[in-house]
Amino acid sequence: MTTLPAGAGAAEFAAEVxxxxxxxxxxxxxxxxxxxxGADQRAATLATRSIKTTAKQWxxxxxxxxxxxxxxxxxxxxxxxxxxCAKAMRPDPADRGCPPAAAxxxxxxxxxxxxxxxxxxxxxxxxxxxxxxxxxxxxxxxLDDVAAAVAAGADEVDMVIDRxxxxxxxxxxxxxxxxxxxxxxxxxxxxxxxETGELGTYDNVRRxxxxxxxxxxxxxxxxxGKVSPAATLPVTLIMLEAVRxxxxxxxxxxxxKPAGGIRSAKxxxxxxxLVNETAGDDWLDPAWFRFGASSxxxxxxxxxSKLATGRYAGPDxxxxx
Amino acid sequence: MAFEYAPAPExxxxxxxxxxxxxxxxxxxxxxxxxxxxxTVDPATEEVLAEVGVAGAADVDRAVAAARKAYQRVWGPxxxxxxxxxxxxxxxxxxxxxxxLAVLESIDNGKPIRESRDVDIPxxxxxxxxxxxxxxxxxxxxxxxxxxxxxVAGQVIPWNFPLLMLAWKIAPALAAGxxxxxxxxxxxxxxxxxxxxxxxxxxxxxxxxxxxTGAGDTGRALVEHGDVDKVAFTGSTEVGRQIARSVAGTRxxxxxxxxxxxxxxxxxxxxxxQAVEGIVNGIFFNQGHVCCAGSxxxxxxxxxxxxxxxxxxxxxxxxxxxxxxxxxxxxAINSAEQLAKIRTLTEIGExxxxxxxxxxxxxxDRGFWFSPTVFTExxxxxxxxxxxxxxxxxxxxxxxxPDEAVVKANNTPYGLSAxxxxxxxxxxxxxADKLRAGVVWANTFNKFDPTSPFGGYQESxxxxxxxxxxxxxxxxx
Numbered sequence: 001m002t003t004l005p006a007g008a009g010a011a012e013f014a015a016e017v018x019x020x021x022x023x024x025x026x027x028x029x030x031x032x033x034x035x036x037x038g039a040d041q042r043a044a045t046l047a048t049r050s051i052k053t054t055a056k057q058w059x060x061x062x063x064x065x066x067x068x069x070x071x072x073x074x075x076x077x078x079x080x081x082x083x084x085c086a087k088a089m090r091p092d093p094a095d096r097g098c099p100p101a102a103a104x105x106x107x108x109x110x111x112x113x114x115x116x117x118x119x120x121x122x123x124x125x126x127x128x129x130x131x132x133x134x135x136x137x138x139x140x141x142x143l144d145d146v147a148a149a150v151a152a153g154a155d156e157v158d159m160v161i162d163r164x165x166x167x168x169x170x171x172x173x174x175x176x177x178x179x180x181x182x183x184x185x186x187x188x189x190x191x192x193x194x195e196t197g198e199l200g201t202y203d204n205v206r207r208x209x210x211x212x213x214x215x216x217x218x219x220x221x222x223x224x225g226k227v228s229p230a231a232t233l234p235v236t237l238i239m240l241e242a243v244r245x246x247x248x249x250x251x252x253x254x255x256x257k258p259a260g261g262i263r264s265a266k267x268x269x270x271x272x273x274l275v276n277e278t279a280g281d282d283w284l285d286p287a288w289f290r291f292g293a294s295s296x297x298x299x300x301x302x303x304x305s306k307l308a309t310g311r312y313a314g315p316d317x318x319x320x321x
Numbered sequence: 322m323a324f325e326y327a328p329a330p331e332x333x334x335x336x337x338x339x340x341x342x343x344x345x346x347x348x349x350x351x352x353x354x355x356x357x358x359x360x361t362v363d364p365a366t367e368e369v370l371a372e373v374g375v376a377g378a379a380d381v382d383r384a385v386a387a388a389r390k391a392y393q394r395v396w397g398p399x400x401x402x403x404x405x406x407x408x409x410x411x412x413x414x415x416x417x418x419x420x421x422l423a424v425l426e427s428i429d430n431g432k433p434i435r436e437s438r439d440v441d442i443p444x445x446x447x448x449x450x451x452x453x454x455x456x457x458x459x460x461x462x463x464x465x466x467x468x469x470x471x472x473v474a475g476q477v478i479p480w481n482f483p484l485l486m487l488a489w490k491i492a493p494a495l496a497a498g499x500x501x502x503x504x505x506x507x508x509x510x511x512x513x514x515x516x517x518x519x520x521x522x523x524x525x526x527x528x529x530x531x532x533x534t535g536a537g538d539t540g541r542a543l544v545e546h547g548d549v550d551k552v553a554f555t556g557s558t559e560v561g562r563q564i565a566r567s568v569a570g571t572r573x574x575x576x577x578x579x580x581x582x583x584x585x586x587x588x589x590x591x592x593x594x595q596a597v598e599g600i601v602n603g604i605f606f607n608q609g610h611v612c613c614a615g616s617x618x619x620x621x622x623x624x625x626x627x628x629x630x631x632x633x634x635x636x637x638x639x640x641x642x643x644x645x646x647x648x649x650x651x652x653a654i655n656s657a658e659q660l661a662k663i664r665t666l667t668e669i670g671e672x673x674x675x676x677x678x679x680x681x682x683x684x685x686d687r688g689f690w691f692s693p694t695v696f697t698e699x700x701x702x703x704x705x706x707x708x709x710x711x712x713x714x715x716x717x718x719x720x721x722x723p724d725e726a727v728v729k730a731n732n733t734p735y736g737l738s739a740x741x742x743x744x745x746x747x748x749x750x751x752x753a754d755k756l757r758a759g760v761v762w763a764n765t766f767n768k769f770d771p772t773s774p775f776g777g778y779q780e781s782x783x784x785x786x787x788x789x790x791x792x793x794x795x796x797x798x
Contacts, residue, residue: 033744035764038595050329050647241594276324277638
């Protein structure tokens with residue numbers, strides 16, 4: 001890995017390794033490889049951690065606070081989004097002690113509805129953009145998409161990278177697109193979706209993670225949720241290693257968001273264990289780790305009330321939105 | 322905000338430890354002839370778990386005679402397919418009672434329940450299943466059309482993987498048609514005694530498996546017994562030498578699986594995060610009580626600083642403590658004696674100029690514990706680079722070129738295992754060919770499978786256990 005002069009920050013470092021297409025390529029291909037068998041094994045071992053009682057209580061509340069409650073359907077309507085926002089603000093109407101979710105995540109057209117509904121609460125509005133989920137449109141269209149979302153009041157923008165460019169080795173093009181999107185975001189936080197299910201190898205996941213971080217992404221996110229496999233533990237492990245190493249090298253902390261396929265509280269807790277033992281507890285905060293999910297929230301609520309009361313309530317006691 | 326894992330102990334209630342155990346001879350538990358007994362303790366708490374019989378010469382005579390009779394009358398003449406039925410039955414009972422065996426192993430040995438549950442016991446069952454499959458196919462194993470069993474096997478096993486070593490010894494012996502007298506280690510007899518109950522449950526004919534508990538004297542009497550046809554030993558090189566001397570000039574066949582000082586070789590192009598996991602698994606798995614542990618880390622100098630920083634960071638996340646807690650990574654040292662040995666050698670390491678770093682983990686007040694430790698600035702001349710410590714202590718050496726890595730890796734009287742970490746396939750093949758080690762792992766470490774032979778070069782012993790090769794040790798051809 002490139003060594004960095006002491007005191008150099010993220011900007012200087014990024015400027016150096018991304019100076020030319022060749023230097024960027026050299027840097028990304030010089031990253032240590034990922035051994036798939038070993039990475040899968042590590043993730044599987046951490047998945048056997050047994051989180052009980054007080055630790056479970058703490059983890060469930062944290063996981064609820066980390067949920068980006070998501071609806072990304074062609075059939076989304078203002079009514080659907082308003083219901084989702086209400087759920088995010090008060091996930092468990094029966095329990096005032098239940099924390100709110102981190103954000104709602106919607107298409108740009110529904111950002112105005114979401115912004116209006118969550119106003120005054122701590123829930124943020126995230127919008128997918130850049131021709132989500134494929135990203136296969138000209139850059140100018142992507143930037144318009146982002147501008148529209150930001151203008152409508154989105155706090156966070158979830159962009160997709162151009163996997164076609166990435167897989168054909170045009171790292172520089174991907175880099176420049178992310179930089180342009182970041183600029184279009186203005187004050188909004190940028191989450192960069194790598195769509196790891198389309199990247200094919202863990203080496204590519206690591207390279208794409210570094211590419212997104214170098215380009216100024218605030219978060220790296222696994223998936224759109226429209227491609228299978230979506231988030232997995234090993235892929236998230238590799239991304240957590242990347243943000244850990246990036247901070248060590250540059251001093252800048254980047255968030256991680258696994259999205260898609262995380263449905264149970266048990267799974268969510270496994271991700272938190274992974275965060276805890278890979279990147280460390282600095283990342284155990286909604287500012288640095290999120291879950292892109294929808295049905296997960298109800299399972300978290302169900303397990304939470306089970307811990308509090310000692311019994312499982314039926315699914316009808318939790319709202320379907 | 323810190324994520325503190327609440328205690329998650331596996332329940333002890335599944336095991337039923339009796340206050341006292343006899344010897345298992347000819348299908349039943351009997352008191353030792355001279356009534357001697359010893360205590361086995363829980364190394365995590367120093368509490369006495371049970372009184373266990375100490376077999377004397379008379380008991381060894383009885384057990385060997387029972388094994389001889391069972392060999393001649395029942396087990397030897399039995400068709401292989403019939404023997405297989407018993408082995409399959411044992412394997413299934415082990416699977417059914419896996420949790421009980423895992424808990425008991427962790428209590429008596431000190432190893433984390435995660436390992437006894439996920440590694441030891443599944444492998445035990447796998448060994449019985451695997452060798453059960455061979456029992457009626459011995460003529461196709463490559464040892465002639467009609468290979469014959471040897472007779473009575475005297476087997477002595479160590480305390481680091483009590484039930485797994487039992488399986489490695491008993492499964493191939495029985496599959497090949499031999500009967501056995503086995504002595505478990507002095508500090509870890511309980512799972513072997515539970516295995517004896519499983520033999521009863523499986524209706525294994527009396528005398529086919531005999532378990533004699535005791536210490537060194539019991540082992541010596543068994544190994545030196547005149548009516549034993551085959552001696553199999555896993556343990557220290559020192560005792561292995563004594564055994565080799567005592568069987569020299571007799572008709573006994575012998576296999577020895579002894580110590581090691583394995584090189585785990587990391588090249589600059591390795592997948593570093595996984596290499597770190599492999600190093601941790603290589604030396605801290607089972608508290609480093611592993612004969613094939615990767616106790617010498619050979620790292621390419623150009624990447625040593627970065628690798629060590631990553632290794633130390635990873636070591637700070639190791640959870641040392643209650644072996645029965647499901648989140649424990651490193652358990653208790655098996656005995657006070659072993660702990661003293663580890664302490665002595667690490668003190669010598671410091672005196673000789675090695676830089677010691679131990680993971681900052683809290684240790685329980687009672688019991689036998691040692692923090693995961695790494696020594697840097699170690700050279701080939703240091704004792705901690707040459708002698709087997711058999712504990713959670715890693716010695717780090719550096720090399721400059723692949724040739725130097727080969728020379729340093731092979732510069733040991735042992736030769737049990739080695740590890741190679743590189744993303745370059747051609748280098749793996751080149752290096753594996755040059756390493757004098759019975760097992761060479763590439764981009765992994767401490768992986769075991771019943772189909773794969775295991776054994777050493779030089780002072781790490783001779784003979785192979787596991788796989789088709791493992792049958793040879795129990796067949797005349």
